[in-house]
Amino acid sequence: MPATEIELADDEELIRIYTRRPDEPWSFKKLRSSDFARIMSSHSGISLWRLRYITREEAMARLGTAKLTGTAICKTGTLKALGLRFFGKSAEDAHVSTRCPGCDLNTNYEQKELCAKLDGSRCGFELHAENSICATLLKNGIFTIDLPVRT
Amino acid sequence: MSSVIHHKDAPTDWYEEFCQRLEIMRQNAPKYADQDEVVPPDWAFIKVRNEIQNIRKLAGFPQLPVPDVWLGPEGDIGLTWDSGDKSLDLIFGWGKFTARLSDSSKQQLIEQTDVPRILAQMAA
Numbered sequence: 001m002p003a004t005e006i007e008l009a010d011d012e013e014l015i016r017i018y019t020r021r022p023d024e025p026w027s028f029k030k031l032r033s034s035d036f037a038r039i040m041s042s043h044s045g046i047s048l049w050r051l052r053y054i055t056r057e058e059a060m061a062r063l064g065t066a067k068l069t070g071t072a073i074c075k076t077g078t079l080k081a082l083g084l085r086f087f088g089k090s091a092e093d094a095h096v097s098t099r100c101p102g103c104d105l106n107t108n109y110e111q112k113e114l115c116a117k118l119d120g121s122r123c124g125f126e127l128h129a130e131n132s133i134c135a136t137l138l139k140n141g142i143f144t145i146d147l148p149v150r151t
Numbered sequence: 152m153s154s155v156i157h158h159k160d161a162p163t164d165w166y167e168e169f170c171q172r173l174e175i176m177r178q179n180a181p182k183y184a185d186q187d188e189v190v191p192p193d194w195a196f197i198k199v200r201n202e203i204q205n206i207r208k209l210a211g212f213p214q215l216p217v218p219d220v221w222l223g224p225e226g227d228i229g230l231t232w233d234s235g236d237k238s239l240d241l242i243f244g245w246g247k248f249t250a251r252l253s254d255s256s257k258q259q260l261i262e263q264t265d266v267p268r269i270l271a272q273m274a275a
Contacts, residue, residue: 019185021176021179021180021183023175023176023179024172024175024176024221026172026217026219027219032219032229032231033229033240034221034223034227034229037223037224039187039188039225040225041187041189041225043187064186065183065185066182066183066184066185067185127223127225127227127229127242127244127249128227128242128244128247130258131258132251132258135238135240135251135253135258138238139236139253139254139255140255
């Protein structure tokens with residue numbers, strides 16, 4: 001089923017799974033801008049998970065990573081205020097693909113087409129963007145550590 | 152006749168600690184790479200180490216906390232200094248360099264040539 005834009009309630013809790021290698025304990029309890037960076041070469045948007053429909057443990061298990069995992073949490077309304085938009089396969093999808101303002105909202109994953117900004121500027125989820133949302137999401141308690149990485 | 156040599160209890164310099172962190176990451180990054188994640192090649196780690204060594208020298212060897220050192224999903228190597236609600240990110244990518252000063256209300260990109268001055272200010 002193709003992804004469509006879905007409406008989330010402002011008070012809905014969303015988590016971002018952040019990962020750390022065991023050899024970087026200095027950052028187990030600290031968020032970084034790279035925790036919100038998109039893999040530009042293969043992903044459209046960044047993944048967030050809705051606690052209304054999935055547990056933290058289930059979400060972390062779905063990620064399938066060799067790294068250690070933790071979760072950062074925020075309220076949907078805060079992200080909507082920044083202009084972020086959400087795509088899922090249904091209104092109850094536990095996983096949402098989150099897009100930055102000005103996105104062309106492409107969802108043609110099968111054709112390997114990735115989303116891009118309509119004005120040609122860098123994606124907000126890119127670390128090198130002039131106004132990087134990756135850096136914004138760390139500030140003002142927008143995302144906070146929910147379940148820290150543990151060994 | 153013997154004598155006792157007294158060593159000063161000098162704190163580890165942030166650059167030394169940074170180099171240690173960087174080297175650990177270089178060694179282990181491939182082992183923990185996720186699907187689609189780009190692992191920086193060895194030369195990129197060496198380049199970043201040398202760049203930081205040069206920036207530190209140009210900044211007048213400022214006394215700073217040890218920066219967070221991290222790898223981005225696209226093969227970027229990053230350093231972050233946090234001071235209260237302010238952060239300085241230095242991000243070394245494939246042919247791209249970004250220095251970003253940010254606080255709770257704004258972000259400012261910094262020219263690479265201005266980074267030593269900013270680091271010196273952070274230490275002051």
